[in-house]
Amino acid sequence: MTKQSSDDPQIEPFKGPAGGWGSVRSLADILPREHLGPEGYRELARQNKPDGFMCVSCAWPKPADHHPAEFCEEGAKATAWELTRYRTTPEFFAEHTLTELRGWKDYDLEQHGRLTHPLRYDPDTDKYAAVEWEAAFDEIGGALKRLDPKSVVFYSSGRTSLEASYMYGLMARMFGNQNLPDSSNMCHESTSVGLKAAIGVPVGTTQLKDFKETDAIFFFGQNVGSNAPRMLHDLRDCRKRGVEIVTFNPLKERGLERFTDPQNPVEMATLKETAISTQYHQLRAGSDIAAIIGICKFLIDWDDLAKADGDLPILDHDFIAQHTKGFEDFAAAIRRTEWADIERETGLAREELEASARIYAKAKAVMAIYGMGITQHVKGVESVRMIVNLLLLRGNVGKPGAGPTPVRGHSNVQGQRTVGITEKTELVPVEKLEAQYGFKAPREKGLDTVETCRGVIDGSVKAFVGLGENFLRAVPETGRMEEAWPRLDVSVQIATKLNRNHLFAGRVTYLLPCLGRIEQDAQASGPQAVSTEDSTSCIHGSRGKAKPASPYLLSEPAIVAGIAKRILDDNPKVDWDGWVADYSTIRDAIEETYPAIFKDYNKRLFTPGGVWKGNKASERIWETPSKRAEFLTPGDISATGFKDADGRYRLITLRSNDQFNTTIYGYHDRFRGIKGTRDVLLMHEADIAAADLAEGQIVALESDADDGVHRRRNGMIVTPYDIPRGCLGAYYPEANVLIPVEHHAEESHVPAAKSVPVRICP
Template sequence: MVKQRSDKPRIEPFEGPAGGWGSVRSLAEILPRERLPAEGLRELARQNKADGFACVSCAWPKPAHPHPAEFCEEGAKATAWELTKLRTTPAFFEEHSLAALREWRDYDLEQHGRLTQPLRYDRDQDKYVACSWDEAFDAIAAALRMYDPKSVVFYSSGRTSLEASYMYGLMARMYGNQNLPDSSNMCHESTSVALKAAIGVPVGTTQLKDFEECDAIFFFGQNVGSNAPRMLHDLRGARKRGVEIITFNPLRERGLERFTDPQNPIEMVTLAETGISTQYHQVKAGGDIAAIMGLAKFLIEWDDAASAAGEPPVLDHDFIERHTHDFDAFANKVRATQWHDIERESGLARDALEQAARVYAQSKAVMAIYGMGLTQHVKGVENVRMVVNFLLLRGNIGKPGAGPTPVRGHSNVQGQRTVGITEKTELAPVDKLRELYNFDPPVEKGLDTIETCRGVIDGSVRAFIGLGGNFLRAIPDTGPMEAAWPALDLTVHVATKLNRSHLLPGRIAYLLPCLGRIEQDVQTSGPQAVSVEDSSSCIHGSVGKATPASPHLLSEPAIVAAIAKRIVPLNSRLDWDAWVADYARIRDAIEATYPDIFENFNARLFQPGGFWKGNKASERIWLTPSRKAEFHVPSGLSGTGFADAAGQYRLMTLRSNDQFNTTIYGYHDRFRGVKGTRDVLFMNVDDMVREKLNEGDIVTLETSWDDGVARRRPGLIVTPYSIPHGCLGAYYPECNSLIPVEHHAEQSHVLAAKSVPVVICRI
């Protein structure tokens, strides 16, 4: 029987645009909820300004000439969430055991407020109890000295500053390992692997100014309205000057359809809107390789015909000859691919792909913007490489207005990698660290996120140090991971608020509350600033001025230094205390380690718009083995990594516009018309008819995975939505329980959360 929920939450279509009065009302709601209407507005005025603080949510670039309000709805929520006047003190834990708190919703845990003092887990009481900082550091160090360094993991969240990240990576290597998984492992590692192999750099090649010089934008698998709303200003500006925006995305998303600028009084008064996408193609989940293959097939065959007729070429043959390798192998694969296979795998009609290809053929400078809709597939690396193939056909890398534009999530997730947070020896400055600090850094590859999960399950990982984040909610296979986690000997979490990861302590467990980026950080030399890197490889200074949530909080650099002093050998070339006293000294060390990137780091810290770290591929210098940009022949047309079967669907996990990553700000996904719940299953109407389901029915999803582990997510409300046949949508992180650890991207190990094989159960 299908159960019908009697207290059905409100789910109805939303007719408004992205932005507009909906964003204003959202801001008006969250500031009073967090009890900071006056201070919140004051701090928001400093957000993403040259002399202010970098947003703690997404990594979209800060412009040199900002808007009066250079924040979006999501950024405002993140700021209010961090500055909240609500507090979670030791008295709270006196009243609540961890077993009881595990019954709370994720939203309620974090909404209770900022942590105020260091806490130790008391197993007898099943509660956290207050402790001193020295007690915590001494106990953590004593435990860490007992373990084989290979069994210890040092995880870091994408919010961590460049300064703290550099110290953290150095501490781990001095301790004896490179077990440095981070948020990249869960989102854009497919980008890092694919772009490095294809064009010689692991990041995108464009900057904000390219939006002013392109004449077409191709958009793949990224929901700008919920995940990077400030980009809507750049997209709006491009549309106002006639730029075509061609979108490939499985779901119809409002931010990719139309936008009202909340900072434009005329638009707000008149309710005017700017259309964003000029073409919108609802590709199947996992169908992007096939869709791009279709675009390439039109372009190459048009070029073949033009050559035979003596007409001007469609492809940029001069660029291909001078700057690329293996074009013929790719072109032959494209020519041999059949249209019926392309249409079947992409879910798109041939004439729809032709419309998009014609725009590309007529454009002189094309940006390709993409997100985790490409990277979080088994063939995620090949997805990204197909984007590069597409751009190379007409020389759209290394010229103004053109290039790959991956949209990174967390505000410094790209920057962490720049300063050494990586498990890969080839990406770490091993020789420079040896020279600067006179020690032998480990050269054995460390553990990434998937390998950490394996190690927790099989018992080879004994200790976990988390510098921010909510690891247990972000990773796949929630059930097996939560079952295995309490067997760890040591868990340490540096955090601002309580989250579910903190409720499953190891044998020894500490919760260390830190300053937020927006708060004033005063050390011996005075107030400090930190730095971050945005999606466009620009480095920005960030200075907090808000009053700290508690006088007992320490900064992330101070916490890292306190642990490091206790677990790594004394080093005459390194003074952890001096670094904490003055963060400029950490930046000097970063500059010494990466002189080509961070020249005059401190002098350029607050340069408007940030300073660009440089990008050889943007200069058409290809740091690949062939010294050319590499075409790639895909292994197939499907990105899912599994065969379709009768009754099986492709599940995509999604964010609402009331969350950022694992942080839930509320239960209102305005753009999708959902209010009061996150237990939603978005379905194609025809699929509902075939399954004999009605709107509001309650179903269970079950993963199709033959490893003996039952993975089920009950209680989902069937909701009709504009989504391709055979595809489903449901919210992350609640549905991470359906993703097996081994369902990940080849080469990059990113969890394949955008195409999970599932069936619908009626029990």
């Protein structure tokens, strides 16, 4: 195992582009560090190829016309992380108590290597010990059956395949609950709620081909260089043909500034770069609603003038009249909004928003790409809907090259919802499941992530089964959650590597190691394939071929089936063992439940470019109550959910270039020039001076929520950075300790991690 020191931080600006030689050097570091043999390099060549495996990190599509190396720096790191030669064996746990391991850093826990054996926690020794699979399933089943099903939570990670997700959701409902929170609750639930209300579908409407037909792209709150780098190829192609890219983001992210294609020998040899954004607006955290109001205000004013002068209209009035509802109320509210309020909230000048509006007005087809900088606010759903409002003004939904394009995180987080991982009855064909499997499904809403956190803290949640993810690290309210977790009756974690959540045990606790997606999954009928859904609603087959990290690993479907057979009565309509023996039979069952989406599922599994599942809004069929796309009149120009005050800052939690979600690959955030530490506090130089602080000073942050709970993050290094005044930046998940569980998006319950009220303390 290779430990990395965080005792000697180095902070200096990075001057290079995204991609380029910096990306190559980063891979040259991690690939040998994980001791990848020839097999590992062969697997990289199969990554995101039509007959290969779907990347285990982000959900950007596998294109039909792929590059020779269809992986990015982050994807290669994820592959190396999974195929590492390091192992975490029972002997390791014999040497270390869980109390001791809590002092390890996140990086060091996962870097120790792949888990090799199923493990049971022994409270007498405070250690894990190896156990047989059947014994583990028996005790887990017995412990869960003694509980009220409504007190059990079945959480799942976006890395889980469609096949395992379908089985998992079915198991929970047959057990008696819909407590099925997942990664979506953490990030894009605001999208699912907002888009569903506005245009009738909970997902974006665009596909890869739309990049070839768009005239302009508006980018909101998404760091493409670190979170979906393969998209840079599409953005680069757009810029080469003159597409304007207008970016709104509090921080300058290098992937949205400059890009050198690592797969282009000429660009690498000549150090040639492509400028990605044609306009870059650094607005204050949570002020996207105000910025979009400003753009809409220009468009509506110009349209009013054009109408008065008899000129051609700016807005698409035919589309608005035929396809939308609520325009007049929306337009009236926009006209009433004062420019002084817009400029104060955004920190942008009126002229900057006018420049953006002019690009939007002249474009025939506009894509709006956004990420968690939009969704993770108290008004996250309203922020999503404001993006839709902007698109609707000129008919930019349901035509080539146009539409909302949310960028999902985990590789199958969108697909899980498609096959039933949700706490909401209305999103699942429960009557179909009842007829198919002969049981009575629950109808009451289950627990989402925020409600699960509440239940763990107040004791109403008695058991937690986690199919992947580092839940305790990913959720808000870290301190209270870690304090409450040992009161659980049952804690079951299914994972590939050790993480911090595994170090907090309930009364009955198991750590169950599973196969990774890149590894060969051999079952009774032979090697198996699985499937995932990408950000653009295309479904792809994925086939692992690498040798498993241990002969004692089981696949996710096998583990789900093992638990299901212990907690459910025998049911002749559900052949758990048959499903595990041949995953094509799981896909047959999925097709029976969702025939419109999964027609000829097995036959089309490895279609190059994936199989698009269809999207009614892209056809301008609006499955809303009014049967029209609906404008939303915003209630507030700020998405933060709190008022500005003296000494109060808006904290933005950030991901490093050297991490994916809670997984830390190292201590080098190359694009931000930060190396050797994650304990930085990014501040505007004028804010540092105004607060009488100094560069390099060690300070603490405290939550400024008015709820009587003390939350503090110590040991943070004051670091001057190009960030809007009044805003701070700190790394996720370490900063989650400052986020109250009740600081979340109002309708979607997504933790509001992109604008957290905090104060700086000695």
